[in-house]
Amino acid sequence: MPYTKEHKDKTRKRILQSAFQLFTAKGFDGVTVNELMENCGLTRGAFYAHFSGKSALYNESLKFAASSSKLSELKPNNISDKAWLGQLLDGYLSLNHVNGIRPCPLAFLATDIVTQDQEAKETYTRVYEGMNKTIMDYTQTYSSCNENEILSVTSMIIGAVAISRTLKDQKTVSTLLVSCRLEAGRILGGV
Amino acid sequence: MPYTKEHKDKTRKRILQSAFQLFTAKGFDGVTVNELMENCGLTRGAFYAHFSGKSALYNESLKFAASSSKLSELKPNNISDKAWLGQLLDGYLSLNHVNGIRPCPLAFLATDIVTQDQEAKETYTRVYEGMNKTIMDYTQTYSSCNENEILSVTSMIIGAVAISRTLKDQKTVSTLLVSCRLEAGRILGGV
DNA sequence: TTTAATATATGACCTTTATCATATATTAAA
DNA sequence: TTTAATATATGATAAAGGTCATATATTAAA
Structure with missing residues (x-):
C-alpha cells in the first residue's frame, strides 16, 4: 500500500485552503484550475483525483472556510x-x-x-x-x-x-x- | 450622409442600458459579447463599431448607470x-x-x-x-x-x-x- | 433613383481553459 | 529490493468566447 492514509487528505486540505484564498481574491472565473493547483505546488492533472470539477472545489472550499x-x-x-x-x-x-x-x-x-x-x-x-x-x-x-x-x-x-x-x-x-x-x-x- | 446623427447614439444607449442590466445580473465574466448584443436585437459584429472592447463597455455602462x-x-x-x-x-x-x-x-x-x-x-x-x-x-x-x-x-x-x-x-x-x-x-x- | 457613407451581420481566427486519457513517479508493504 | 497501489504529471481534446476582416444592408442627400 503506497502513501499513508493522511497524505491525500493533507493535499486535499492544502488545495481547499489555497483555493479559498484564490477564489475570494479573484472570483470563480478569475482563477483557472491550473492556477489553483500550481498555487500549492501541483499541476492540473492531479486535480481530478481530488475533486470532480472546478465548481465542486468552489463549493467545498466554501464549506471548508466556513468550518474554520x-x-x-x-x-x-x-x-x-x-x-x-x-x-x-x-x-x-x-x-x-x-x-x-x-x-x-x-x-x-x-x-x-x-x-x-x-x-x-x-x-x-x-x-x-x-x-x-x-x-x-x-x-x-x-x-x-x-x-x-x-x-x-x-x-x-x-x-x-x-x-x-x-x-x-x-x-x-x-x-x-x-x-x-x-x-x-x-x-x-x-x- | 446615411443615418441620422441620433441613430448610433440611440443604439449605443440601448447597448449601455442592456449591458448594465446583464452585467449586474451575471457579472463581467458571466456575460458574453454575443449575449450583450443579442439582448438588444443586434449581433456581436456591430459591437466594435460602438465600443473598443468588453471591458470598455463594462466601464461605460457603469458610468451610464451612475448618471441615470x-x-x-x-x-x-x-x-x-x-x-x-x-x-x-x-x-x-x-x-x-x-x-x-x-x-x-x-x-x-x-x-x-x-x-x-x-x-x-x-x-x-x-x-x-x-x-x-x-x-x-x-x-x-x-x-x-x-x-x-x-x-x-x-x-x-x-x-x-x-x-x-x-x-x-x-x-x-x-x-x-x-x-x-x-x-x-x-x-x-x-x- | 442613385450614391456614398455608415451601421450591422457573417465568417474566421486564435487564445484560453476545463476536462480527460494516459504515462510516470512515489511509497508502504511483502 | 520488488511490487502493487495510489498520487501526480503530461499531452491532447474540444468547447467557448473575444476580436477582427470582410461582406451586406440601410438611409439621407444629390
Missing part, C-alpha cells in the same frame, strides 16, 4: 462575551481583513455567489445565518439586542468590507471601517 | 427632504431592487469590480461617494447626522441588498430588508 472561520472559534475563557464580540468586530473591520487575511466569504464572495449553483448559495446562507446566531448569542448574555439590530449590524459589516475592497484610497477605507466599527458597537449595546 | 441612477434624481418639490429620504430607503431596500429592477451597482457589482481595471474602481468609488453625499445633504436639512452615521448606513443598505441576492428564502430576505430599513431610518434621525 474565526467567527466559529470558541471564545477564550478569560474574557467576557462583550469583550470577545468587540474583538470579533475589530478583526472583521480591519485592514488586514480587507486585504485578504482570513477573508470572510460573506463579504468577499457576495456577488460572486449569485452566478454559482444552488449548493453554493445554500452554503452561503448557512454561513450567513451562523454569523447572525453567533453575534446574537454573545449579545444575549449582557444586553438585549433584538433581531433587527443583529441583522442590520451583519449587513453593515459585510457591506463595509465588500465596499472597502473596491476603494483604492486607504484613507477613505480607514474612515469607513472606523465608522462602522463605532456604529456597530453602539447598536450592539456599547461594545 | 435613482439616487441622483432630484427631489420632487411637494415632499420634504426627510420624506424623500424615506422613499429612497424604501426603494433601495425593496424586493424589486433585489430582483434587479434598476439595480444599484454598489450592491450588485461589489465583488465583481475587484477584478476589473482601475477605471472601474474609480467609477465605483465616485458612485459610492455620491451616495454618501446625497444622503448627507438630505439629512442636514432636518437633523444633524455625523459622518459615522452616514457611512454606516450606506454600508448597511448596500450590504443588505448584496446579501439578499444570494439568499433564496424570500422570508429571510424580507426580514433582512425590513430590519435594515428600520435601523437605517433610526440612525438617520427617525426617517
